[in-house]
Amino acid sequence: MAKLIVNPTSSSRREISLSRTLVSIGRDPSNDLVLPDAMVSRRHAVIEYRGSQYYLRDCNSSNGSLVNGDRVSERNLRDGDLVAIGTARLLFRDDLHDEEAGAKVVQHPSSPRLVCPSCQAEYRKGDLFCRQCGSALAPSSPPKVICTACGTAVLLPARFCNACGTALPRPAAEEPPREAAPAASAGDAVAPPPSGPAPESPIEVEPENTPGRPSAEKAQALALAPALAPAIVPRERPMRVPRPALVEPWPTEDTHDRSTPPTALASFSRRLGGGALDLLAVAAGLGALVTPVILYWRSRDLGPTPADVPFVPIVLSLTLAPVALALGAFYFIYYWGVRAATPGKRLVGIEVEGDDGAHPIGISRAAVRLLGYALSGVLLGMGFFIVAFGGTALHDRIAGTRVVRRGSGGRGAPPSSKSERGFTPSERERA
Structure with missing residues (x-):
């Protein structure tokens, strides 16, 4: 049965069972879950059961509702999601899917044991938060991205969602090492060994190239050429424009007759x-x-x-x-x-x-x-x-x-x- 664990890491931890109805959360005493916090609105959010999933819906609150660190207006909840409302933390647990699985997940003996660093409880591969204390866990699975349209977790390097087909946000690509550029342009010469420790599987360079056919190193460099970072072009220093020389104006001819005395005012x-x-x-x-x-x-x-x-x-x-x-x-x-x-x-x-x-x-x-x-x-x-x-x-x-x-x-x-x-x-x- 689904439940909410309020402040799982504090001494005032408590659990609230979620029935398959509407559960209101807010500061007002009329709510099902009352959070006495100034950052929580009177009617902050609700958790409702639709179909076969629970959904968190924000009720236009002042400070918003966060699921796994992302501010949402409505999001379906999965087992292990951490909801932040004000200063309170709500850990969502849904054991229904574990019961429907029909069998206990037994890891291979050779696989490393995944233990929460806070409470030493075991967690499954792919969990972002501990199911017991709610602490953040180090990622132990391939990187994923959450679809903003349907909320499905999609494994990278996918570019579109597997469920709805929406384009996924592309993460920032890591900058390739700068040593790759000289190695790609070396041609037939052998790259000098790096100063650090030798790699486990060094790339062998052919001493001679077959005429009319590029070497394997050149082909790999050409394949990676679009992904390389653009070369840094130094900016030219602005050219100093000399100040124009002060040119004295040519003397103009005085059109007034200086021999004429000024006009005398009448007495x-x-x-x-x-x-x-x-x-x-x-x-x-x-x-x-x-x-x-x-x-x-x-x-x-x-x-x-x-x-x-x-x-x-x-x-x-x-x-x-x-x-x-x-x-x-x-x-x-x-x-x-x-x-x-x-x-x-x-x-x-x-x-x-x-x-x-x-x-x-x-x-x-x-x-x-x-x-x-x-x-x-x-x-x-x-x-x-x-x-x-x-x-x-x-x-x-x-x-x-x-x-x-x-x-x-x-x-x-x-x-x-x-x-x-x-x-x-x-x-x-x-x-």
Whole structure:
């Protein structure tokens, strides 16, 4: 009858008989086999009887179940298998197959006696673990491999399972001795004797080869050629690339005319005078536009109620206010962006240019400069008076412009044609 031996090598060893039903294993007290271990899940695994074999099935435990050192999800159990669940070891014994054999296995008197080194109990050839204490045993049979599909033990050097035909995992081949390569390429020469003890059956080398037929040693070397390890090819050292020499750049011709002195900024007094003249010009123009409307409303008797006021004069008066503001803005934007200077600035000899030397500054930059004007007015004129202390006005900082004196630094009147813009004075003379 099949049974489980719990911890066969410890003093708390106990045996549990397996009936042909389901046996549950876990930490919970409701299981058939309770293992009080923190590494064991509440419902860790079950052993069930199907057909004529017992199967161990893991119940998705946290640490898994191991059979003979391999983690499995389901595996059929054979006599002598060692199951590891947590820190507990369960030795599976199935005496049913021994009883069905019908006869006791009697070894030949000349065969060596197989004894467990731990408990001195005899074991059979092919056992991996002792049937009494569960200790690991040295392999005493040809090497085997377990089929991962059906769990059948297959003798090597088979490449496919005898039961299901599944390809078996190939074990790592041992590296052949390095002395075999020189011996195979020696040809007719006799290999020198090794320094170690002489082998029991030395290979005889024929002194002469039959013409047209390779020697036995060459034939054996050719047969083993595919199994030999590939020759070790030394890696070439990386070639050192010399660093490129530092090449000094060729001196480039200076396109700027060094004889031209830097542009002189306009003084605060000039800017104040030009601004006052522009404000007077704008105020005169807007006054000429708004004065008729003011005189019209002053000459009319509005009456006691708002209903007596005509509708059309009200609409025209309300429309005239944004028109007057638009004309004032057009005055500054046009003269700054297209003519580089308003009439008031031209009278005092100053003009507006970009920080990058753009002349004129363009419509978009002129509009941004006008917004800076309005912001300086909201700040009670503080943006204008920065110039008096040697700084840059607020609207010039916002728009990226500056006010310079006309004719300073070699700059004369604005270029008369579009083709002359962007050239230095020396290039204009050559042209």
